[in-house]
Amino acid sequence: MESIKNAKHIISSILSNPAYAKLGKTFHTQKSLERLKAALPLSMQQNLVRISYHPHKILFAFSHPSFANEFNRYKIKDIISCLKCYKNEFSEILPIETLQVRGYVPKQYLAKDTQSDFDISSVLAQEICYKEHSKGEFINHASDRDLHKCFEQIRTLIIKLNNSDKNAQ
Structure with a gap:
């Protein structure tokens, strides 16, 4: 148990060291972004690949286009209101007024989604008959x-x- 406290102490002292200020800020920003995950529904949380922050932009990467689409249509407002309500928690991400929030699907997931065994020509070749x-x-x-x-x-x-x-x- 003491070694865990020592490891936490070492990490804490490294992050508070002015020489590693950028690393410390990145670490705190990433922790803040992980807290934003709680504003999403469970199914969306489970399909969230990563959250990344660039100045004035937060990007949510999803494993399927339907989750990215739902996020972009309905959940962006929830994320922005969460950021505004808890300004102290998300001080690294300010200013919120000019912040852009977007959901997307990384290329490797899009490639996986479009490569399926489904062949449309087999469906088109079938004679479709409906009973009156x-x-x-x-x-x-x-x-x-x-x-x-x-x-x-x-x-x-x-x-x-x-x-x-x-x-x-």
Whole structure:
């Protein structure tokens, strides 16, 4: 247990050393960004690959495009309001007013998503056939002679299709 305290003490003293100020700031910024993760729903947290900060920009990397899309549409406002409510916690990320927050999908995840075994040509080659559910029993209210004739042709075709289905069985 004492070695853990010593390790924590060593890390703390390194991060507080002025020579490692940039490393300390990066470490604290990363810890702050990890706290932002709590503002997201659990499913989104589980599909979050990483959070990165660049001056005036926070980027949330997701493993699937649907999570990035949902984040960009609905969750950015939650993140910004969280930053505004807890300004002291996120002092490394200020100024919040000019901050941009975006969700994206890294290239390696996009490549994985587009490389699937699905082949559209096999679906297009299939002959698609639908069974007619109508029995041709409807009232033809068309007052125009040509339109009335078209509906009667449709009725005849439906009855013919139903009779051919019965004969095929």
